Amino acid sequence: MKKDLVIIGGGPAGLAAAAAAREAGVEDLVVLERDQRLGGILNQCIHNGFGLHTFKEELTGPEYAGRYIEKAAALGISCRLNTMVVDLAAEGSVKKVTVMNREEGLYEIRARAVILAMGCRERPRGALNIPGYRPAGIYTAGTAQRYVNMEGRMPGREVVVLGSGDIGLIMARRMTLEGAKVKLVAELMPYSGGLKRNIVQCLDDFGIPLKLSHTVVDIKGKERVESVTVAQVDEDSKPIPGTEEEVACDTLLLSCGLIPENELSESLGTAMNPATGGPLVDESLETDREGVFACGNVLHVHDLVDYVSEEAASAGRNAAAYLQGRLAEKGREIPIRAENGVRYTVPASIDIGRMGETQTVRFRVSGMFRDAAVEVACGGQVLKHIDRRVLAPGEMEQIILKKSELEKTAQAGDPKEISVCVRT
Amino acid sequence: MADKKEFVCIRCPLGCGITVETSDGEIKSITGNTCPRGADYVTGELTDPRRTVTSLVRVRGGEMPVVSVKTAADIPKDKIFDCIRELKGIELSPPVHMGDVILEDVCGTGVNVVATADVR
Numbered sequence A: 001m002k003k004d005l006v007i008i009g010g011g012p013a014g015l016a017a018a019a020a021a022r023e024a025g026v027e028d029l030v031v032l033e034r035d036q037r038l039g040g041i042l043n044q045c046i047h048n049g050f051g052l053h054t055f056k057e058e059l060t061g062p063e064y065a066g067r068y069i070e071k072a073a074a075l076g077i078s079c080r081l082n083t084m085v086v087d088l089a090a091e092g093s094v095k096k097v098t099v100m101n102r103e104e105g106l107y108e109i110r111a112r113a114v115i116l117a118m119g120c121r122e123r124p125r126g127a128l129n130i131p132g133y134r135p136a137g138i139y140t141a142g143t144a145q146r147y148v149n150m151e152g153r154m155p156g157r158e159v160v161v162l163g164s165g166d167i168g169l170i171m172a173r174r175m176t177l178e179g180a181k182v183k184l185v186a187e188l189m190p191y192s193g194g195l196k197r198n199i200v201q202c203l204d205d206f207g208i209p210l211k212l213s214h215t216v217v218d219i220k221g222k223e224r225v226e227s228v229t230v231a232q233v234d235e236d237s238k239p240i241p242g243t244e245e246e247v248a249c250d251t252l253l254l255s256c257g258l259i260p261e262n263e264l265s266e267s268l269g270t271a272m273n274p275a276t277g278g279p280l281v282d283e284s285l286e287t288d289r290e291g292v293f294a295c296g297n298v299l300h301v302h303d304l305v306d307y308v309s310e311e312a313a314s315a316g317r318n319a320a321a322y323l324q325g326r327l328a329e330k331g332r333e334i335p336i337r338a339e340n341g342v343r344y345t346v347p348a349s350i351d352i353g354r355m356g357e358t359q360t361v362r363f364r365v366s367g368m369f370r371d372a373a374v375e376v377a378c379g380g381q382v383l384k385h386i387d388r389r390v391l392a393p394g395e396m397e398q399i400i401l402k403k404s405e406l407e408k409t410a411q412a413g414d415p416k417e418i419s420v421c422v423r424t
Numbered sequence B: 001m002a003d004k005k006e007f008v009c010i011r012c013p014l015g016c017g018i019t020v021e022t023s024d025g026e027i028k029s030i031t032g033n034t035c036p037r038g039a040d041y042v043t044g045e046l047t048d049p050r051r052t053v054t055s056l057v058r059v060r061g062g063e064m065p066v067v068s069v070k071t072a073a074d075i076p077k078d079k080i081f082d083c084i085r086e087l088k089g090i091e092l093s094p095p096v097h098m099g100d101v102i103l104e105d106v107c108g109t110g111v112n113v114v115a116t117a118d119v120r
């Protein structure tokens, strides 16, 4: 089978990319989704807070996904469900997508362009370096979310949450509403990795304590969790003796972060960014493999689905431009250096000749900063200096660069890099 | 008496930090909000705190055992648990459509609870 464009993943990223590509004139495209429904992780996020920036109204996860599913249907986009991509390889400019489907078995699609939109998965038991038994009652927060929200089952009655990522916070509230007692949320770092609004709405509203600089050092129980021991940690994340506190519970939820789902990107051999766990992309969201684009959580873990949709739409438009021969050849890529408090940027480089009138650069900071500024410099000139009251690692930041500004600095000299940093 | 209170706006995931200055209970200034909804939020938090509630309602004999629901508007914060309790008592039969009213006037708040997903 041949296709102009194959989109891997039918979550919000894949759907928005498909819609944008179709609107830009790509007729021959398909979305491949391994699950039995479209919408990705949003199907289990029944809480509200999605889409205020895109739709100017506050939607729940399934409602937000529903808007894009309807749009894809209205545009006549073909979406194949229960269809998993098992391998991805490049042969010259042709991309070989190996697909598995219960009806048709294993088959190959030869695509001129591919958009990676596989989302992310939970870090499995990452922060849990605890000796001893592994009794029943230990779940990742996302698994618990699927049990409760998709299957209507409760994993336990007395809960401790380790890690204050958004899924952990949301599940603390969800389980409280379902009648469980959430004893506390322990966070190894001195700040939460979750959104501020989730701390307010999920913990403060219900009087659930958030213990920063704390971790779980012991789990008791053979068949089922009976208690966990929580202790304070020092600056090197080492437990401080004498601060241990035993907390009776039957369930431990782990919310230790998300990692992009990148087996396919790796089998294709794209260059990866160790800071994001996703592929390195340029201003067009194109990987170092020609005609392969990436967007959404597979590229870097997002907390706002609005940004996911926006990013995915630009990947879709760029893939269309590539297919229609409108995307300029790769020219001089100026690398973006993330430094001094900036952990990474997406994109990782900009080609002034290929960029649009404006370019959104998204990034995360590596720690908490108060009354700081984000500074962008190029060729010895400060292009942007944006004062920020708070910068937190849990919240993705973005800055918008203008082509005209970059062109001006490029004319003055040949800039080696663009740097993005935090000034305190 | 002059007073200063700090809030985190929860109207959208941006979570702006907002400072409110009051004098004798009257709002004097609101700073830090990125959009008007922020001012609206802190005014509400000071006088009548409300939340949107999302939860699940059982569905018998559908493709899924539960359907996700939400209050169509915010309800008083102290009614959250009463709302959840009322929803526990309900059992639906398929099909359920996104937007269907599941429960009218939950806990006398005048707010309806609606489905946020389809179950066939």
Ligand SMILES: Cc1cc2nc3c(=O)[nH]c(=O)nc-3n(C[C@H](O)[C@H](O)[C@H](O)COP(=O)(O)OP(=O)(O)OC[C@H]3O[C@@H](n4cnc5c(N)ncnc54)[C@H](O)[C@@H]3O)c2cc1C
Pocket (backbone or CB within 6 Å): A008, A009, A010, A011, A012, A013, A014, A032, A033, A034, A035, A038, A039, A040, A041, A042, A045, A047, A048, A049, A050, A051, A083, A084, A085, A086, A117, A118, A119, A120, A142, A145, A166, A167, A170, A261, A264, A295, A296, A297, A298, A301, A302, A303, A304, A305, A306, A308, B013
């Ligand atoms: C628990 C949780 C809570 C969140 N809360 C909020 C919130 O309150 N507000 C907000 O704005 N955002 C929130 N987000 C963020 C937002 O929902 C996500 O960032 C967004 O859903 C990511 O979209 P995606 O399409 O990149 O990934 P996903 O939604 O994960 O979609 C990826 C899709 O690809 C499919 N796939 C993967 N591999 C393959 C393969 N090999 N073959 C075929 N298909 C494949 C998967 O099955 C999946 O359907 C939350 C995220 C999570 C996880």
Ligand code: SF4
Pocket (backbone or CB within 6 Å): B009, B010, B011, B012, B013, B014, B015, B016, B033, B034, B035, B036, B037, B038, B039, B041
């Ligand atoms: S003030 Fe506006 S932008 Fe800021 S969190 Fe509130 S609703 Fe969002």
